[in-house]
Amino acid sequence: MTGAPRLPAAARAICSGDRRALARAITAIENGDPDAGPILRSLYARTRQVPIVGFAGPLGVGKSSLINLLVSHLRSVARTVAVIAVDPSSPFSGGSVLGDRIRFEARANDAGVFFRSMASRGAAGGVAAATLEASRLLDAAGFDVVLVETVGSGQVDVAIREIASTRVVVLVPHLGDEVQTLKAGLFEIADVFCVNKIDLPGADTARRDLAELVGLAPAAGRWTPRIVGTSTTVPSGIADLWGAIEAHESFLDSSGTRRTGERQRLTAEIVGLVRDRLGRELTRELENDPDLRRLLDRVVAREIDPRTAADRLRNAVRRSR
């Protein structure tokens, strides 16, 4: 009942390893192009919930180099891997992502690696939703692991939180200010802490500070974030990093957390799609529907305020339950 014979041509091409078809479908997702719909719909049943590993952390901590080495490690243990570099602050792919793209082109002859940068352009639900849909295509296309790197500093955690099954927060020694950042949001999303550049002075202190922070969180029945030290100049710790990620992925299965997490992610995704669609419909109707135009006229005239108008609009469009 997976309906293989009914797959659209583009979906068949993606499943048979056609990289151009895959890239075109991701562009369609990115642009909010309706062509993406049939492909996503037909391939969803083929997804296997492969690990989606998100990397967050301040600029300059070396996320890209780390991911580059992690890709090499995964290839050395015969895993195929796709990398998505997301720039939530830019409506355009390319730009700051370009450097990575060039680096990854060095791997163009390895069919076991796929690299893609993504931006928010016209994607329904924004770049996080588009990245999640692209990850599903990569899953259906047979990649064993999807790595997601957030480029730039805008709303890093949001995208990673919504789509990754394992979240890696990358930091460097001399946490000082970083500890503040952690408290401000990154800390609570981390499944794995990666202290990169452990060859720099202060690495031991950084790991100790992190271990102390991790120790503050309640642990019973919950995952205790792992702390890993890595270096990308004299490559070290990369296998440990992957080991910590795999340990978290195993925990997701053994604890049943993968099921609940998946359910929450799907809820957020479906609600996001409905919310965006209703938003587009309502915008059109406030411009065209006579009753709703009058409602807007009264707000413009300062007779009713926007919040009151929103309450009325909600009641006008919502089926009573």
Add this chain to the structure above:
Amino acid sequence: MTGAPRLPAAARAICSGDRRALARAITAIENGDPDAGPILRSLYARTRQVPIVGFAGPLGVGKSSLINLLVSHLRSVARTVAVIAVDPSSPFSGGSVLGDRIRFEARANDAGVFFRSMASRGAAGGVAAATLEASRLLDAAGFDVVLVETVGSGQVDVAIREIASTRVVVLVPHLGDEVQTLKAGLFEIADVFCVNKIDLPGADTARRDLAELVGLAPAAGRWTPRIVGTSTTVPSGIADLWGAIEAHESFLDSSGTRRTGERQRLTAEIVGLVRDRLGRELTRELENDPDLRRLLDRVVAREIDPRTAADRLRNAVRRSR
């Protein structure tokens, strides 16, 4: 019929110049606290559509210093002014905004200046919506001008585009890469270009490059962006900058663009409020309503895909029109 006798106490306090009441109400908006509702609803009729001037531009171009000098200029011509510093990349106010806050505390004794940093925390519709609502309070409180500075680099243009009546894009000489940035989004939102640090070499080239870009845009019946040079080290050009902003504000009135812009902003605001409320309702219902839970179960089981589920959910909740 403005209903002055029915104003809630907090709204009355705000109108009578009580700074603490104003600050508390803005915090309530920021936190998505329901207390903000009655205040906003009651004060909306008192808003006068004062200029909301948004400042966008890359990090390090000197937006904060420029705004500081603009505040001094406005006070010297007897205008009262409120400044909102928005950090869309942070869920917390403070942090990078702290420096500004300290600087503006020097003006704590001047009742004609109000400074506030804002973050997205729990605000309905995000930080842009919260900033728009805060601007209305500042308008109702009697401030003549609201200046909005976006701190950090995340989704700068979005917040400014949605709420400002005049958008100032601040740049520095040696545009090179900046011209790329402009093409990538800032250019199309600029009503005024401010080339700051004109004492640096390359300022003339930068202005010429900008003038060329501005010349490419069609001009008939439309506003042609002004280009102003400023310096904050040896203060110069600040009065010119304000002159360019005022010229754009006059154009908005004379051309009728203020009315259409206001209508579009209100549409986006009302739709955003409804969309967010429906999103919260649907999230709750997917967790609790038996029919919707079954729909989600089928998505989890890979029997139907998220986009198809979203279509069904939309049809289930939307009143047919």
